[in-house]
Amino acid sequence: MSVAAVRTVTLTVNGTERTARTEVRTLLSDFLRNALGLTGTHVGCEEGICGSCTVLLEGVPVRACLMLAVQAEGARVETVEGLAQNGELTGLQSAMRDEHGLQCGFCTPGILMSLTAAEREGLSEEETTGQVLAGHRCRCTGYAGIRAAVARRRKESEATP
Ligand code: FES
Ligand code: FES
Incomplete structure (x- = not known):
C-alpha cells in the first residue's frame, strides 16, 4: 500500500501568512479552496482553458489548476477575497x-x-x-x-x- 506524500505549505495569501499540510499532488486551486477555505477561486475545466481559477502569484496571473500547491511555497498569492477592503469594492x-x-x-x-x-x-x-x-x-x-x-x-x- 502506498502512502501519500504530505508536505507543509506556507503562502502569504492576501497579505496574511497561511500554512497547511497537504499532499504533494494537491493543485494550488484545491489547496486554496479546501485547505484554506478560500472558495472564491473557482474551478471549471482543470485543464488551463477556462481561466476561472486565475489568481495572482507574485502579482502575475496564473492558472491555479495548472500548478501544485508545493510549487507556490513561500510565494505571495492574491485571490478574489483580497480585492475588496473593509467591504469597499475596488x-x-x-x-x-x-x-x-x-x-x-x-x-x-x-x-x-x-x-x-x-x-x-x-x-x-x-x-x-x-x-x-x-x-x-x-x-x-x-x-x-x-x-x-x-x-x-x-x-x-x-x-x-
Ligand atoms: S479551472 Fe479552468 S483554467 Fe483552471
Ligand atoms: S460564466 Fe456566467 S458570468 Fe461568466
Whole structure:
C-alpha cells in the first residue's frame, strides 16, 4: 500500500501568512479552496482553458489548476477575497457590477484577478479586452458587460490620473 506524500505549505495569501499540510499532488486551486477555505477561486475545466481559477502569484496571473500547491511555497498569492477592503469594492469590481459584467458569476473571480493585474500594469483598453479577456471563458455575458467595465475603468483612470 502506498502512502501519500504530505508536505507543509506556507503562502502569504492576501497579505496574511497561511500554512497547511497537504499532499504533494494537491493543485494550488484545491489547496486554496479546501485547505484554506478560500472558495472564491473557482474551478471549471482543470485543464488551463477556462481561466476561472486565475489568481495572482507574485502579482502575475496564473492558472491555479495548472500548478501544485508545493510549487507556490513561500510565494505571495492574491485571490478574489483580497480585492475588496473593509467591504469597499475596488474600482474594477464596482465597474463590473455597474456594467452588468457578470450573470452567474462563475468566471468572475478569475476575470477580476486578470483585469486587476492588467490595470496595475497599465495595459491599454485594447490590450485588456483583446489579450486578457481572450484567456477567459464566460458562457453567460457575451463579454459585452465585461468590455464595458474595462472601458469605464479606462475613463475613470483618465479622469483621475
Ligand atoms: S479551472 Fe483552471 S483554467 Fe479552468
Ligand atoms: S458570468 Fe456566467 S460564466 Fe461568466
